[in-house]
Amino acid sequence: MIQEALKEIKRGCAELIDNEYVEKLLKAYFDEGKTYTVKAGFDPTAPDLHLGHTVLLQKLATFQKYGARVQFLIGDFTATIGDPTGKSATRKVLTQDEIKKNISSYTSQAFKILDESKTDIVYNNDWLEKLGAAGMLRLASNLTVARMLERDDFSKRFASNTPIAVSEFMYPLLQGYDSVHLQSDIEIGGTDQKFNLLMGRQLQKLYGLKKQQAVLMMPILEGLDGVQKMSKSLGNYIGVTEEANTMFAKVLSISDDLMWRYYELLSTKSLEDIEKLQEGVKDGSLHPKKVKEELALEITERFHSHEAALAAQAEFEKVHAKSQIPTDIEEFECDGEIWIAKALVDCKIEPSTSQARRDIKQGAVKVNQEKISDMQLQLGAGEYILQVGKRKFAKLKVK
C-alpha cells in the first residue's frame, strides 16, 4: 500500500530528497490516519496558469489522495522581489495591486485539479512583512555570497556580465523561510527550484525545527517548441483557461518526441500503457497522430468536458484534414469599400499593412477560400471569409 502510493508519488519526478521521511509520513497516514503538509509556492506574476504549472498541481493532487494537506503558497511578498530562477535578466517588480488582481483567477484555476477541502491557501506576505529589517538581516546572515553564487543561474549571469540585484539574493532565503514558518513536511517544485527548495531544509534546521522538509522536484515541462520551458512570456504555452478547440489544436501541434514527454508528465495513463503506445508507434501498428490525438483529448477533457473535447477533435478534423472553414470565426464589419490589406489588419489577422502585403505576395492570403495575388484588391459590399496562412481566419461584412 505504502509502496504503491510512493510509486505514484514518484512518477515522473526528477529527484526526491529524503525518501525515508516521505515513507514515514505515508506510513503514519495509512496506520494512524495522520495527515502531513505539502507546500508548493506559486508566483502571482501572471494571472493564467498553463500546463507547466499543472505538472506540479497534479502531483499535489496525488499527495492529497494519500493524506496530504496542501499548503498552496501565494508568493505575494516574494513576487515584489522577483524570482531570479531561469531569468537572464532582473525581473520587473509587480505592484501590490497587480498581484491582488492575479490571485483570485489563479486559485480558481488551480481548483480544477486540486481538492479544495484539502488545501490551505496561504500568503507569504502575512509573515514576511512582519519579519522586519532585523529578521531579514538575521535571515541573510545564514548565507554567504560564495554559497549564493554557487547557484547556477547566478553564476551564469555573473559570468556573462548580466546584472544581479542584491534583492534577488533574498529570494531563496525568503522562500526557505516560508518553509520554516509553515513547518512544511514536504515541498515540491521544479528542478530549477532546487537551490530554493534545499534552502528550506537548511533554514528549518538553523531555526531549530525537528524535521526538515523532504523535497520533490519535478522536471520542467517544455513548451510547444520543445526546447524552452513552457512560459507565458515565450508564448509557447497551453493555458488552462483556453478554449477547447485551441487547446486541442495546440497539443496536436507539438512534435512527436515532445508528445512522450507530455504523456509522462501530464497524462494520467499508467506508465505501462504509455510504453505500449510507444511500442505501437515504433512497430508501425499505431499512427503517431492517433496517439497524439488521444493525448489531446485527455488534456482537453480535463479542463473542459468529454463532449467539448470530442467537439474540438471534430472541428480540428474539419478545418485541417478537410480544409474547411472553422465553425466559429470572429466577425467584423466595415462601411464601404475596403482595401484588402487594410481589411486584414482591421480583422486583426495581420499586424500591419506591410506584413499583409508581404503575405499576399507570397500567396498566403485567401478570400473565400480563393488564393489572391492582387495587392490592390478592393472589397466591395458583401460578406467575405478572410484567411492568412493555415490558422488565421476572420469574417468581414462590408456594407
Next chain:
RNA sequence: GGUGAGAUAGUCAAGUGGCCAACGACGGCAGACUGUAAAUCUGCUCCCUAUGGGUUCGCAGGUUCGACUCCUGCUCUCACCA
C-alpha cells in the same frame, strides 16, 4: 569615489563619416512536402496604398552638405582599483 570597457531591430551580434532600414546567426511568419509533427528546400521578417515616403542604432544636445559611426552632457551595465 577613481580608471577602463560597453549600450545596435524579438534575442545574439557585425558595422566605426556617405555604398545603412543597417552583414550574419537564432527565433518568428509564409510557401512546397506532410500528419497544422519532425526533417528538408524557398521566400519574408520597422512603419506607411509603396519602383516612392517616413521613423530607427541607450537618452539629450552639438559638429558636418551628410552621423549607427566624431564631440559634449546624462542614464544604465560590466570589470579593475578604493
